[in-house]
Amino acid sequence: MTEPKAPLGLTPSQTVGPFFAYALTPRAYGGAELANEQVATDAVAGERISVRGHVYDGDGAPVGDAMIEIWQADAEGRFHAQGNVGFTGFGRAETTAEGGYHFDTIRPGALPGPNGTSQAPHLTVSVFARGVLVRLATRIYFSDEPANEADPVLALVPAGRRGTLIAQRGPDGAFIFDIRLQGEGETVFFDV
Amino acid sequence: MSLIYPREGLKAHPLNNSPEYKSTLKRAPSQPLILLPHTLSETSGPVFGHVAVQESDSDLTRQHAGEPLGERIIVSGRVLDEDGRPVPHTLIEIWQANAAGRYVHLRDQHPAPLDPNFSGAGRVVTDAEGRYRFTTVKPGAYPWRNHHNAWRPAHIHFSLFGPSFLSRVITQMYFPGDPLFPFDPIFQTITDEKARERLISRFDLATTEPEWALGYQFDIVLRGRDATPLEEPHDD
Numbered sequence: 001m002t003e004p005k006a007p008l009g010l011t012p013s014q015t016v017g018p019f020f021a022y023a024l025t026p027r028a029y030g031g032a033e034l035a036n037e038q039v040a041t042d043a044v045a046g047e048r049i050s051v052r053g054h055v056y057d058g059d060g061a062p063v064g065d066a067m068i069e070i071w072q073a074d075a076e077g078r079f080h081a082q083g084n085v086g087f088t089g090f091g092r093a094e095t096t097a098e099g100g101y102h103f104d105t106i107r108p109g110a111l112p113g114p115n116g117t118s119q120a121p122h123l124t125v126s127v128f129a130r131g132v133l134v135r136l137a138t139r140i141y142f143s144d145e146p147a148n149e150a151d152p153v154l155a156l157v158p159a160g161r162r163g164t165l166i167a168q169r170g171p172d173g174a175f176i177f178d179i180r181l182q183g184e185g186e187t188v189f190f191d192v
Numbered sequence: 193m194s195l196i197y198p199r200e201g202l203k204a205h206p207l208n209n210s211p212e213y214k215s216t217l218k219r220a221p222s223q224p225l226i227l228l229p230h231t232l233s234e235t236s237g238p239v240f241g242h243v244a245v246q247e248s249d250s251d252l253t254r255q256h257a258g259e260p261l262g263e264r265i266i267v268s269g270r271v272l273d274e275d276g277r278p279v280p281h282t283l284i285e286i287w288q289a290n291a292a293g294r295y296v297h298l299r300d301q302h303p304a305p306l307d308p309n310f311s312g313a314g315r316v317v318t319d320a321e322g323r324y325r326f327t328t329v330k331p332g333a334y335p336w337r338n339h340h341n342a343w344r345p346a347h348i349h350f351s352l353f354g355p356s357f358l359s360r361v362i363t364q365m366y367f368p369g370d371p372l373f374p375f376d377p378i379f380q381t382i383t384d385e386k387a388r389e390r391l392i393s394r395f396d397l398a399t400t401e402p403e404w405a406l407g408y409q410f411d412i413v414l415r416g417r418d419a420t421p422l423e424e425p426h427d428d
Contacts, residue, residue: 005275005276007198007200007201007274007275007417008272008273008274008275008276008413009201009204009386009387009390009413010201010202010204010205010274010387010390010413010414010415011204011361011363011390011391011412011413011414012204012205012206012363012382012387012388012390012391013205013206013361013362013363014206014349014362014363014364014378014379014381014382014391015213015215015362015364015378016349016351016362017349017364018297018299019287019289019295019297019299019300020287020297020349020351021297022287022295022296022297022311022312022313023285023286023287023312023313023314023349023351024285024287024351026313028298029296029311031311031313034240034243034283034285034315035238057218057219058217058218058219058222059218061218063219065299069360071233071236071237071238071357073232073233079232079236080236080238080239088238089238090238111231111232111233112231112232113229113231114229114231119231119233122233124233124234124357126357126360128362129219130215130219131213131214131215131216131217131218131219131220132208132216132219132220133205133206133207133208133210133213133216133378133381134205134206134207134208135360135361135362136208136221137228137357139233152229153228153229153231156226156227156228157226161223181218181219181220181221182218182219182220182221182222183222186221186222186223187221188223188226189221189223189225189226190225190226190227190228191199191225191226191227191228192228192230192234192357192358
């Protein structure tokens, strides 16, 4: 009889540290970027959206050395691996000295969720920074989506904190999504 | 190939709330994380097997006109999933300080010399068997301001994607026998000794090239298990 094999131990995470930029977001160093804030080329179909915000620590001070990565479906709710090769769906940005970041992309479509549910359009987000030992995972939803009401993941979040996951339209039409690592208004982070 | 992502292995990771590492004090979430069911958003992920990686991207000693100073080394190994199967065609990004312990980064103020022949950033894509190989120089230890007389052990930063959002990880590879291990609060945030040891590369004579470079082996295990393991039914 075959015993189920014990899994190999995972390689533990460590902080990205303060000095990643010349490798991971190397534009200022003249390096070739793997990905950046421009997630969708002009050729990609879909509604253009901009998402921007700031990252703050527990004192409300800007986090000027974070890296934000987003991962998303296309306008039809398809991921890159599902044959939509024209759109990587991956973006990466280093925060500015003021803690700011932005992405220019397309609005993702709705996606299948657990148990036959449907997930409202969202971006999947990783936050890396000095002082963050394991990347923080969160999601960006959009304030003008009626589908948010029935989203199975938002439903898992206490009502009083749900708003931290929903980007609001700014005066210029961009979606604003601030990330608060700790304290008042702390962004909801997920155990993935 | 369909993968599942059990959570048991996550115990190997440090806690974000690790106060000995001072930068966590204002940056670790204070609210509990919310358990997220794994949906298509998490079980999919970006694919970079197509990224045009040039030879100089994996040989950090050949990125400038001259050769960098320091001890030339080869770092090589395999990327595996939790079932021990290779993770092929996955991107690895690395970065490190130079032999004097100085990063190229504009905000690194450590008064050690920059090396005009060393940037310290590299990329490679694993082969069909999950293997990778970098040539570089051994990074130096460097001081930081976490506490009085704080020094980081020599390390190389590794960033990996693997097959999905769930397998994404950024970590640091250390060198065997470093006397700074007991004093480094970042290394020590990993409370399980066996898990800590998995971040220490192994000197390997077979990887070492005669009259050229010392060799180190460093295998990386990413999240992911076979969704349909072949198991005999149990009678009991």
